[in-house]
Amino acid sequence: MIGAVRRSIWEPERSEQKTHRGCGNEAAAEDHMEESGQTRAARILPDFSDYEEAKALGILDEMLEGKKSIVILGHVNPDGDCIGSCLGLYNYLKENYEGLEVSVYLEKMGVKFSYLSGYNDVHTEYDGTKTFDLCITSDASDVPRLGAFAPYRETAKDTFCIDHHITNQGMCRVNVIESWASSASEVLFRLLDREKISKAVAECLYTGIAHDTGVFKYSNTSRKTMDIAGFLMEKGIDFPKIIDESFFAKTYGQAKLHGRALLDSVRILDDRCIYTVVTTDELKEYGCTVKATDGIVDQLRVIEGAEVVFLLYETGNSDEYKVSLRTNSEVDVSRIAQSFGGGGHVKAAGCTMTGKPEEIAEKISGKIKEQWDENAAFHG
Numbered sequence: 001m002i003g004a005v006r007r008s009i010w011e012p013e014r015s016e017q018k019t020h021r022g023c024g025n026e027a028a029a030e031d032h033m034e035e036s037g038q039t040r041a042a043r044i045l046p047d048f049s050d051y052e053e054a055k056a057l058g059i060l061d062e063m064l065e066g067k068k069s070i071v072i073l074g075h076v077n078p079d080g081d082c083i084g085s086c087l088g089l090y091n092y093l094k095e096n097y098e099g100l101e102v103s104v105y106l107e108k109m110g111v112k113f114s115y116l117s118g119y120n121d122v123h124t125e126y127d128g129t130k131t132f133d134l135c136i137t138s139d140a141s142d143v144p145r146l147g148a149f150a151p152y153r154e155t156a157k158d159t160f161c162i163d164h165h166i167t168n169q170g171m172c173r174v175n176v177i178e179s180w181a182s183s184a185s186e187v188l189f190r191l192l193d194r195e196k197i198s199k200a201v202a203e204c205l206y207t208g209i210a211h212d213t214g215v216f217k218y219s220n221t222s223r224k225t226m227d228i229a230g231f232l233m234e235k236g237i238d239f240p241k242i243i244d245e246s247f248f249a250k251t252y253g254q255a256k257l258h259g260r261a262l263l264d265s266v267r268i269l270d271d272r273c274i275y276t277v278v279t280t281d282e283l284k285e286y287g288c289t290v291k292a293t294d295g296i297v298d299q300l301r302v303i304e305g306a307e308v309v310f311l312l313y314e315t316g317n318s319d320e321y322k323v324s325l326r327t328n329s330e331v332d333v334s335r336i337a338q339s340f341g342g343g344g345h346v347k348a349a350g351c352t353m354t355g356k357p358e359e360i361a362e363k364i365s366g367k368i369k370e371q372w373d374e375n376a377a378f379h380g
Contacts, residue, residue: 060191063160063174064093067133069101071156075140076147077290077322078106080113080211080246082139085162085184087118088204089138094118096196103132105149110291112246116207117200131155137172139184139208141165141343162187167334167343179345182225183212189228202235207242214298215243219347250295253286260286261296261311269365274306277321277357278313293324301326308333308368312357321360324350330375336367 064070072089074082086104093102104122113119126148135156141163143150153159159172164187166179181187185208192201209229213221216229233239250258257278265276278293286292293313300309307329312321323340325333326348333349340363342351353360 059174059176063134063136063158064097064100067100067158069132070103070134070136071130071132071152072102072104073135073137073140073146073149073152074106075145076107078109079139079294081183081185081208082106083109083113083116084204084206084208084211085138085188087116087122088185088201088208089136089162089188090118090121091198091200091204092192092196095198095201096193103130105152107147112249113207115242115245116204118204126151132157134158134160135172136160136162138162138188139164140171141168143171162191164345165343166345167338167349180222182218182220182222183209185209185212186225186228189232194231197232197235199235199237202232203237203242206232206237206239207246210239210243211247215247220345251288251292253288254292257282257286257288257292258296258299261293262299265300266361268361269368271305272307273309273365273368274300274303275310275312275361275364276300278311280314280316290322297324297326301328307331310361310364312353312360315352318354319356320352320354321357322350323353323360323364324348325364331368331371335371336364339367 070093072086074086078086083106086106090102090104093100104118105126106122106124108124109119109122128151130152132152133156135153135158137146137153137160140146140161143153146153153172159174161168161170161172161175161177162184163175163177164179164181164184165177168175168177168179170177176187176191178187185205189197189205197205206229209225209232210216212218213225216226260282261276261278265274267274276296278296283289283292290313293311297309297311300306300311303309308325308327308331310326311324313324314320315322323337323342325336325344327333327346332346334344334346337344337349337351340351340353342349344350353363355363
């Protein structure tokens with residue numbers, strides 16, 4: 001497993017997999033490796049501008065060396081970044097590595113992503129007879145997030161993780177985890193040979209970046225993100241259509257569901273926080289699947305005065321809800337999600353919780369207040 005340190009790659013001994021997170025520079029990272037007994041195999045990924053050095057690293061080529069069969073996995077309920085990064089890698093490998101057997105396994109994807117090359121090649125059912133030389137995970141922060149396809153990681157001869165979640169502790173032999181990056185698609189871009197990125201690959205990566213940055217308006221959007229997006233646009237992709245059809249477009253039923261969720265939203269904690277609940281009955285009423293809940297929490301986030309917002313939606317299991325959290329303040333929602341077995345980013349995270357909606361909201365409120373108290377004490 002490789003520890004997840006900002007902009008670095010760690011490759012400890014197979015026999016003793018350890019993870020380290022939180023060092024902001026190479027020297028500190030190496031100091032920690034020595035203290036923890038990890039091998040000194042950290043290599044810092046260069047900035048986007050230093051392309052030749054990035055290309056020379058050849059990380060992807062090293063992982064593919066001697067491999068004949070590759071499986072690519074993403075997280076459960078795949079979003080635009082998960083789908084975009086997985087299919088981007090799939091197309092890149094198919095186009096540039098002759099004779100390589102490449103498969104993608106994901107849960108059922110939204111039809112709005114059907115314009116992506118390779119969409120119809122994705123397997124949606126686990127096949128217990130299949131094993132692979134290399135399992136590559138993308139945009140998944142831990143093993144449970146791989147869902148029904150997790151056994152492919154266990155049975156693969158080698159494993160490689162590409163991710164950007166700050167809560168990822170490293171779940172493969174080799175991990176490239178850049179928590180500062182906007183998306184897994186951005187991390188993946190930096191591992192590819194730019195000269196070999198086709199229009200099809202560019203469409204996938206642009207889709208992933210656009211979705212995880214909220215069309216380049218979230219705080220995870222950086223200069224590097226925009227540089228990469230500009231490069232992908234120059235491949236001739238129809239970027240306005242990608243954004244309109246995959247991000248903004250809604251069915252009539254989905255629009256009504258979103259309106260219902262906003263009407264039923266509740267302000268708590270002196271109106272500083274807002275949450276809403278979507279039930280399975282409501283999904284059926286408006287002819288929607290769980291995919292239709294995408295975007296609701298972000299609509300809550302832009303309400304004036306909202307510091308922390310969250311969406312609860314029923315999973316179909318008794319009193320079980322998926323929780324999606326967003327913050328406009330100093331509150332770190334990844335800490336809240338982690339405390340309930342989930343994960344994510346400082347500004348956007350999620351988890352699964354059981355109980356009545358009011359009980360779940362009370363638990364989350366308690367965690368928010370804890371951080372408010374900590375911040376108040378710090379600023380003293």
